[in-house]
Amino acid sequence: MTVRLIGTASTLFLARLLTPADFGLVAVAMSVVGLCQASTEFGFDLALIRDSNASEADYATAWTADLLRGTILAVLLLLVAKPLATFLNDTRLVALLSTLSVIPILEGLYNPRFVDFDKRMQFRPFFILMVAVKIIGFMVTVGLALAWRSYWALIFGIIVSNVARLLLSYVLIPYRPRFTLSSWRKLMGFSGWLAGAQLMGAMGSRLDNVILKKLLTAHGVGIFSVSRDLTSMAFQEITLPLRRVLFPALSRLTTASDAFRHAYFVGVSALFMILAPIGLGLALVARDAVPILLGGQWQDAVYPIQWFSLMAGFWAITAMAQSAAMSAGQTRMIFRRNLLYFPIRITIFILGADYYGLMGAVVCSLIADVFLGILNLTMMNRILGTTVLQHVRAFERSLGALLAMALCVATVQRLIPAGTDLITHGFRLAAATGVGLLVYPAVHLLLWRVSGRPAGAEQRIIDLLARRRNNKLTSAQ
Template sequence: MSSILGRMVSGSLWLSGARAITNALGFVSTIVLARLLLPADFGLVALGATVLAIITAVTEMSLSQALVHHPDPREDHFHTAWTLSAARGLLLALLMCVAARPLVWIYDEPRLELVIYAFAASVLIGGLGNPRQIMLTKELIFWQQFMLNVVGRLATVFTSIMVAIVWQSYWALIAGVIAGQVITTVLTYFVLPFRPRLGLKHAGELWSFSVWLTLGQAINTINWRFDQLLVGNILGKAALGFYSVGDNLAQMPTREATAPLTGTLFPALARIAHDPDRLRHAYHRAQALITFVALPVGIGFALVAKPLVLVAMGEKWLPAVPVIQALSAVFALITLGSMVQPLAMAKGHTKQLFRRDLQMFCIRLPIIIGGTVLFGLPGLIYSRVITGLLAAAVNMWLVRQLIRLSITDQVLANGRSLIAGAAMAAAVLWLQHALDTPAASVGWDQILAIAASVATGAVVYPGVAFGLWFMRGRPAGPESEALKIPAMIRGRRGDPEIGQKA
């Protein structure tokens, strides 16, 4: 267990660095582009991106996960994976080209046709990536992801900003996506050399693992992307721009703070899936630590959303603030059960993930449609909060089925974190009320409010969490795991195994 946890920490360091850099680049890019482009521009591109996400999910084959799960993939497995991926990319590009004209008619937006064609070219390029580089992930080695993520994001951000400065057109967003895709695909062949050839020898073997993931991904993406199509059709492109940008910003803090750990969880759990006790213990520890990290950043971002938007993006983006406030907190809370995905994949129970996704589709879609049609954007926000909390409950129930870890035990493992998060929120809200910053002022008042709120949260959350931990006699929990990480980092710096395998 200590060896695997050490590898997870080492991998998390690489992913943390990549996430820190790409997060900063993405945030800067969003701020710059938000000032250069209009909300309707973001809404137009969001329509194309949503169509791409849905069509991609419907044909997703989860080949990387199948290779990680396979005990000993051979060269023919990689040729099969490359052939399937390339064929899928070509099929996706053709489907998007066929769908372009009908979508123009549905949304009454002539510019959408060329946007769809551009995204079709992007997905075709992405299908040609090197599947062999996943072997490093299988061995819990993640330097390649650092390079791919950082260089790809640099290409995306640089291209988008340059095109926006010169032309101030929505094509800046699309050009950035294509540039990042081209650079990332080319770099995969420098990570681990591979000369692909056509072959389908192991197609059935890989498909047997990934078929349920594919079906689940299709249902899940339609479920979670349908709201953007709905907003674009009912409320207009400007509202979709506010919603899509707010949604993306709301996801960012929790995603970037926890991704270094969640990215290592599937390959780590897959290595011990044969041992139920170790698997249960490892999941319990990892989940509690992830929520311990997610709560302060997710709730904290919600608390500073309004002054941050005013300072960074300007008053024209204020309608995005309620989206950020509600969803940022929800994204942090749903980490209570969201780690069920790598857990079920590690055990090979992908069919149960599909059943979960189908259940959430039947529950979520009517709530989202009803909330949006009846109450507009505020109704959609409340619907997202309700369905997010329901999803967390369903995920925790599935964890109970997979490893016999009761829902009560799952909640209690995060009890101190939840109390500390509530205390932090109360303290920051009281401070903001005391400061009484003018709602629409842009300048040093808002910057002071942000700085004071962040400082208060940084003191209150760990103070309450560790205070409760000491009062309970320092039991095993996320606090003790967090204190072990610096020692693990020092211990892994000189690990020769990492250098040899990298």
């Protein structure tokens, strides 16, 4: 929650200081960097987590391979900077990509031993790392934005964040790396198909901003990328810690066991229970939230934010399916899924953006997300021997609470006349948010009690809150 709040605050501050075109230009450059990184990601960290007997040579091989990969990518970015800038008709990309070429090297130097915390189910160091990096990045980026009012503030903020992440990884768990590739074949046994899946997945999502820059303008890219980033921020900051818990936990269980299925359904229902109301709530209040939080220059972001927000539930399924499939060692199945998903997504996205502009790109990307959700359900049913109905039943109480929340929020919004001034927007936003925060958990808890208090996500959350309360009482005494 802390990390998400810092990230959201950073985006909101910067949106006031910079323009959509600034964000769009940086989004294009970062998409190119991200595409290069994600499409060559080996996933050795996951292989190390899954192997409880990983040797020192395994860690050293992972570090060496990542550093070599980062160095090659840095050179590649320097080589493609000018041709890509010419293709996209924007010479500013040459300097941006040349500067950002340092990022793959910084990430290649990252401490491979940090995954030991995941193995031991110790997540406090990861929390410390995330919060510290977010705070440092926030301070540097906002400070530079105030001084320069330029997109370069975003660029140097990204680089400083990566430097901080690298240094903290060695502070939190000391490690002296050495060069070797002796365990290459062993690590690739798990990561080979995963690397192929990463390539397909990266091509399916990272190309969006590059395509939009060619078909639209930097302003349109900025609206698209910030809208998607704001709506996915909660998804990323909530699912990443949960996946770090789920992957090592599931890796210890037998795939066909009832314990594995139960852990998966508890995880996916908990994630849906948290993400879906955030997404639906943001969609309902976007008209009032955007003028207050982002400013008048971002008015075009209202509809994209509403559409992207509605996909939070599908993102929950995607996140949990990925972790469960990797825990089961089904990386080949993930590759096949992405191989089917990638060409369909790219095709409909280009058609939507070319024929219908920004909103065409938004709607078509959501259609692709629905398709990916269906593929994930199919994949999990094959791995776990479950059915679509079992997945729906895992969400039934959340769906009922979402319906009640939507009806109540819509009623409140109809009772308060809309306006164009910030005071009216603020009053409507506060009223709708307050009603949503009250109605959703109340109805969810009621439906859980009516259902006989099953041992699901609700019980886990209640137990967690009870333990935290008892710990505080014990500490106070």
